[in-house]
Amino acid sequence: MLVSTMDGRQMPARNLLARLLPGGIAGVILQGLLILVLALLIFGPLLNLILWAVAEVWYFPYKLPVTYGTKYWAQVFGPQSDAMASLSTSIIIALTTVVVCLLVSVPAGYALARRSLPARAFVMLLFLMPQAFPNLAVYINVARLFYDLGLNGTIAGVVLVHAVHGLVFSVWITVAAFSGVNEDLEKAARNLGASPLRTFFTITLPQALPGILAGCIFVFLESLDEFTGTFFVGAPDVITLPMLLYNASMEGNYQIASITALILLVPSVLFMLVVEKFMRPDTLARIGK
Numbered sequence: 001m002l003v004s005t006m007d008g009r010q011m012p013a014r015n016l017l018a019r020l021l022p023g024g025i026a027g028v029i030l031q032g033l034l035i036l037v038l039a040l041l042i043f044g045p046l047l048n049l050i051l052w053a054v055a056e057v058w059y060f061p062y063k064l065p066v067t068y069g070t071k072y073w074a075q076v077f078g079p080q081s082d083a084m085a086s087l088s089t090s091i092i093i094a095l096t097t098v099v100v101c102l103l104v105s106v107p108a109g110y111a112l113a114r115r116s117l118p119a120r121a122f123v124m125l126l127f128l129m130p131q132a133f134p135n136l137a138v139y140i141n142v143a144r145l146f147y148d149l150g151l152n153g154t155i156a157g158v159v160l161v162h163a164v165h166g167l168v169f170s171v172w173i174t175v176a177a178f179s180g181v182n183e184d185l186e187k188a189a190r191n192l193g194a195s196p197l198r199t200f201f202t203i204t205l206p207q208a209l210p211g212i213l214a215g216c217i218f219v220f221l222e223s224l225d226e227f228t229g230t231f232f233v234g235a236p237d238v239i240t241l242p243m244l245l246y247n248a249s250m251e252g253n254y255q256i257a258s259i260t261a262l263i264l265l266v267p268s269v270l271f272m273l274v275v276e277k278f279m280r281p282d283t284l285a286r287i288g289k
Contacts, residue, residue, distance in 0.1 A: 046265075052258035072255035076263075083244060083260065090240040093155060093230075094223035097162040101170040101219045104163075106212065109174030110204070113181075127171045130164050139232040146233055153237035161229035166219035173218065177211025178204070217271045225264060 052058070055065030056072070076083045112120055130138070142161060143152060151157030181204050189199045205212075227242040235243065241264055248257040 049258045049261055049265075052254045053262055055255060073259060076256060076259045082239065083241070083263070086239050086241045086244045087263065089155075089238065090224055090242070093158055093162060093238075093240065094220045096155070096159045097166050097223040098216050098219050100159060100163040101166045102212075102216065104167060105170035105174040105215065108171055109212075110178050110200075112171075112175045113178035124172070124175070127167050131168055135228050139229050142229075143232040152233060153235075155234075155238055158230050158234040158238050158240075161233050162223040162226055165226070165229070166222050169218035169222060170215045173215035174208070174212055177208040177215070180211065181207045213274075217274060221268055221271055224267065 051065060053072070054068050054070070056069040057067040058065040075081060108123075112123065139161070146152045146157045151160070185203050185207075186199055189203045190196070194202070225242060227240075227246060230238065230240050230243055231246070234240070241260060245257050245260040245264070248254075248260060
């Protein structure tokens with residue numbers, strides 16, 4: 001990776017780090033300590049999570065669990081557990097949120113990328129507004145409004161709350177995906193007699209599909225991990241996996257909370273690997289343009 005120096009020159013990050021750190025044995029030791037600190041910052045919380053997930057007995061003053069085992073894993077995946085039902089609810093809500101966001105973001109993204117709208121920048125900014133205000137204050141007012149509409153404690157109400165935040169990722173990424181479509185291919189299809197609708201489904205949409213899929217993954221993960229909106233709008237009738245994690249943490253059951261967190265971590269890691277494959281650099285460069 002190239003970085004810029006103070007005088008404007010470009011050089012590899014490794015070379016810049018070598019210039020900043022002292023040479024000899026002291027420099028090697030300092031570099032090793034720096035790498036160790038970064039590794040602890042990144043993997044330390046994950047390691048602690050894994051230890052709690054396999055700890056059956058762990059109390060002060062012991063630095064490591066006294067007894068290891070899978071007793072709590074059996075509780076989480078047992079027939080009497082609420083974890084699997086909560087996971088199913090979370091997946092249903094996340095998939096429904098993705099569908100709702102697609103129904104809005106695909107036509108909106110195409111229009112914003114292809115049409116000369118007079119207030120295009122303002123419309124793009126509107127989709128960022130849900131992130132501009134504190135979530136807690138917004139969700140309290142949304143919960144009061146949904147209570148009057150009969151949506152409090154329903155999956156539909158939770159999906160609407162998740163979709164508002166999911167549209168931020170969905171619309172902006174979809175706009176970037178449609179902006180990367182080769183317009184010459186669309187014009188060629190139209191010249192050969194294809195209708196606008198057929199051109200969209202056979203030429204435009206297949207080219208933008210990787211970016212749209214990446215946006216769907218971001219929306220899915222955002223909905224799967226969402227807690228605050230679900231808590232204010234869905235509780236106590238709609239219980240998702242993040243809410244189960246919160247309840248276990250508040251009860252001091254850190255083993256159950258850690259196992260639940262690991263279950264949530266697995267799809268996040270897998271889907272981010274998929275995003276890295278689908279999200280092309282040229283698509284990333286067009287986000288917000």
